[in-house]
Amino acid sequence: MHVKTIAIIILITLAIVITPKPVMASPDTYYLEDGDVLTTEKPSDPYTIISIPREGTYNNTWFSSSISGDISAGTYNFIFWMNASASGVRVDVTFTFGYYYEDKYYQIVTVTGINIDLSRNVASYILSGSGSQTSIPEGSRLYLNVFIKNNHPAQSAYFYYSGNTYSTRIETPSIIVPEFPMGVFLLLPMLLTLYLILRRCLPKP
Amino acid sequence: MRRITLILVVSLIALTVSASLAICSFMNILSSVSNVKVKHSSIKIDNSTAAIIFVLSSPKEGKYYYTIYCNCTDQPFSYSSDGGMRAGGSFTYTLYVKLKPDKTLAINIKIWWEGNLIDGMTHYVRAGGI
Numbered sequence: 001m002h003v004k005t006i007a008i009i010i011l012i013t014l015a016i017v018i019t020p021k022p023v024m025a026s027p028d029t030y031y032l033e034d035g036d037v038l039t040t041e042k043p044s045d046p047y048t049i050i051s052i053p054r055e056g057t058y059n060n061t062w063f064s065s066s067i068s069g070d071i072s073a074g075t076y077n078f079i080f081w082m083n084a085s086a087s088g089v090r091v092d093v094t095f096t097f098g099y100y101y102e103d104k105y106y107q108i109v110t111v112t113g114i115n116i117d118l119s120r121n122v123a124s125y126i127l128s129g130s131g132s133q134t135s136i137p138e139g140s141r142l143y144l145n146v147f148i149k150n151n152h153p154a155q156s157a158y159f160y161y162s163g164n165t166y167s168t169r170i171e172t173p174s175i176i177v178p179e180f181p182m183g184v185f186l187l188l189p190m191l192l193t194l195y196l197i198l199r200r201c202l203p204k205p
Numbered sequence: 206m207r208r209i210t211l212i213l214v215v216s217l218i219a220l221t222v223s224a225s226l227a228i229c230s231f232m233n234i235l236s237s238v239s240n241v242k243v244k245h246s247s248i249k250i251d252n253s254t255a256a257i258i259f260v261l262s263s264p265k266e267g268k269y270y271y272t273i274y275c276n277c278t279d280q281p282f283s284y285s286s287d288g289g290m291r292a293g294g295s296f297t298y299t300l301y302v303k304l305k306p307d308k309t310l311a312i313n314i315k316i317w318w319e320g321n322l323i324d325g326m327t328h329y330v331r332a333g334g335i
Contacts, residue, residue: 107288113301114275129299132260137291 010194030064030142031169032161038064038144038170047163052091053156058148063100067177068138071131074173076109078127080146081166084118086155091116094147095127097170101140108134118157122166131173144170241267243316243324253304255330257312262295270317273300276310304330 030038034048052058078095092114098107111129136142150157160166241263248256261269272285288296302310309331316324 104289106291106294107296109297109299111299111301112273115303127301129297130258131297132262132295134294 006197007194010190010197013190028172028174029169030062030144030172031167032062032144032146034162036060036062038062038142042167043162043164045163045165047160047166050159050161051156052148052150052159054150054152054154056150058159059145061143061145064142066139066141067099067175068136068140069175069177071108071134071136071175072173073131073133075171076111076129076131076173077171078111078144078146078169079124079171080127080168081122081124081160082116082118082148082158083120083122083160084152084155084157085120087119089118089150089152089155089157091118091151091157092149093125093127094145095170096143096145096147097131097172098143099134099136099140100143101137105143108132115151122158122160124166136175241265241269241318241323243326245314245326245328247328247330250301255302255304255310257300257302257314257328257330258297259314259316259326260295260297261290261316263290263318264293266290266292267319269296269319271298272315273298274313275300275302302330306331 030040031043033039033041033043050058050060076097078097080093082091092112093116094110094112096107096110098105098109100106109129109131111127113125113127116125146159148157148159159168161168241261244260244262246258248258250256259271261271267290269288269290270285290296300312302312304310309329312328312330314324314326314328315322
């Protein structure tokens with residue numbers, strides 16, 4: 001009876017230690033960095049300025065490193081910094097957030113803001129949209145596409161990112177990443193122990 | 206006699222398991238052939254801004270395409286994109302438009318799934334109400 005109890009305790013412990021545990025990835029803010037990189041580390045100055053000429057467009061995509069897990073349902077906030085060469089310049093801004101997996105883009109959320117008024121002073125703007133819960137398969141990379149259209153016939157618009165001062169970024173709902181079960185490394189020694197206990201204590205036929 | 210009972214019990218368990226698997230498989234087939242769903246909504250953010258939203262969800266993998274036309278700019282506004290969706294996935298599109306007191310905006314959304322037009326919707330929005 002005593003041996004059985006020990007065996008059961010060891011088996012329960014084994015089950016617990018080898019079970020993957022979900023953990024919240026923190027932070028859930030991704031910054032736009034030079035080199036088209038989407039990173040959780042806040043960039044440092046100097047920042048990067050993109051000039052969008054009159055009636056011109058800007059289109060670029062940033063990628064994170066490899067990730068997998070579940071993104072909770074919730075709100076995506078794209079916070080970006082812009083100004084213009086004169087007041088009265090209006091732009092249309094679209095951001096698309098999703099994941100890139102096996103050479104395919106899977107969109108989670110797209111938000112478009114039409115006729116956003118810019119001023120001469122650099123200011124932050126925010127576009128928000130909701131997304132459903134999404135499972136991201138292993139080997140995926142998160143991506144953020146930004147498309148800006150300058151509607152003014154004469155003036156330029158400017159988009160800022162990759163800086164501490166103008167930290168253009170996207171805030172996502174919590175990303176739950178399954179933690180690697182470190183207890184796997186204990187699996188072999190514990191099974192060996194279990195075997196030795198059973199061999200020693202059980203009556204031989 | 207005991208052996209026969211044992212065989213019967215084991216057979217019964219195997220039968221139950223296989224029946225459960227068959228039901229699960231059938232339910233899976235049912236859900237995969239059900240229609241791709243599109244949910245439309247519009248929200249008044251403030252007196253000068255409205256949000257037009259659609260959520261596309263599907264129990265099966267596929268490709269979609271959508272177009273959005275709006276009379277809210279001098280030139281007709283349009284936006285379209287190709288997108289892929291995995292089984293059980295969803296995609297949300299939000300469009301913020303600025304409202305003018307003297308003008309009703311018409312925003313037309315069309316959505317294609319695997320090359321077939323599956324949904325069309327026109328939102329009419331104006332300042333003070335949607």
